Amino acid sequence: MALLTQHGKEKVVAPLLAAAIGCDVVLVTDFDTDQLGTFTRDILRAGTQIEAARKKARIGMELAHLPLGLASEGSFGPDPFTGMFPLNVEMLVWIDDTLEVEVVGMASGKTNFSHLLTTDWEQAEVFARATGFPGHGIVVRPRHADDSRIRKGIATWESLREAFLWACDEADNGCAFLETDVRAHMSPMRMEVIASATRDLARKLCTPCPVCNTPGFQIVERVSGLPCEDCGAPTREARADIHRCARCGHQVALERPEKTAPAGHCDWCNP
Template sequence: MLELASDDSDSTKKSIYSGSSIALLTQHGKEKVIAPVLAAAVECQVMLVSGFDTDQLGTFTRDIPRLGSQLEAARKKARMGMELAGASLGIASEGSFGPDPYTGMFLWNVEMIVWIDDTLGIEVVGIASGKASLFHQLTTSWEEAEKFAYKAGFPEHGLVVRPQHQDDARIRKGITDWETLHEAFQWACSEAENGSAFLENDVRAHMNPTRMEVIAEAARDLAHKLNALCPSCSSPGFQMADHIFGLPCENCGIPTQEARADIHRCVRCSYEVTVPSLEKKAPAGRCGFCNP
């Protein structure tokens, strides 16, 4: 079994980024959960960068569509922050929402944090996911709106209100108190031809504590990867990059779609190590022959 170098739980080993400053472009308070994680585990200082409205790259309220993939958006924000700060190190995070990968019944939040190091010429990505706090309701009744707000975690979780339907261009964001919510509800109903207000969670990071928790977990994943050094070139980011499938079924012995080994690869020199699975047999319930 491969032992990755520089495990982040070993406090006697200094990170190669110890004492470094890294640019973070955000306007939604993400530094509050990212900076403490990186300061403790990677010993670097997060430098908050302003001067660009990151909402221009896309919003979850659908008024500005995001161009490109989640990773591309995070990478673009990191590059912008580095340019504004004149830095060779930069990070940025980007989230996405969709059905959960297990049942497809719940909304799921995936967060990516991209670390770019132009000195070493590497990119490392921290990833985490979890159940999302993203609810919505179309109603003409203030009583129903109140019930919805409690369900959506208000006022700790902010809300967004629109007239008429979920894609109406008229919008009020960042609502975090009952008086403002009631006023926005009345405004939306009066503006709507159907007399309805559409309410939903504001999932910008500073308005959504549930999402902030997932961002913090992505920061911890990033820190772990940054402290995993390549056995060949000692660059950070030596991590699992691929799987080799074909773990044999415990019952019939036929190869399954379960991984029989993982491939760990360096993001800089591409050195890789194949790490066999600790499991020697796959459960029959996951065998396409025994359990078609």
């Protein structure tokens, strides 16, 4: 299977898939994936997260001349529950042109995605330590978040201080903009989420369709309506999961083990 990456994702993806399904991952590096978009905003990503992953997989398959392709794509934003904490969502897409199926592994997890605008080196040091530097990389720009001048791959205190002084000297406002480098090879926290997405993919690939035996019989939809534990009214909580085969279309609705939803999740009891 072809895996197109230039940021070391094969280090977590390949051994997990090899152990789970005996997959031999072929690393493809003959294409600069930064052309498809960067987290440092040099190049904006075109399309959605899953579309970007599919494109990477297809390019890797073409370059390696293989009918199987694999690629991942991440995104960062506020958590959907409180909106207060940064969240990393990873998608790992598996494309099989022999069976004509696509299976997607997904995972989400905490991240240290953050930034700081400052003229003070001591503040920059505090920020760096709080984000896990030097184990986790940092990106530096002059002036503000959207300045096109940028230094990446910073992973030592010496190079960070040098980049900080350079940015302050280049900026008309004397400020350096620091942010966590969330490219996979510079972000151990993101690598953990990619590993979780790989495990999710492996579980799905190990679940065959009960009709045609195609791997990847997976949840495609959740059915809401789990009754409230107090009033019995249907809530927005899921009561069943719909599993579907990507090849033959066979689907099954499986009831969840939970029989009731907490009253706190009921629009009648807790409007």
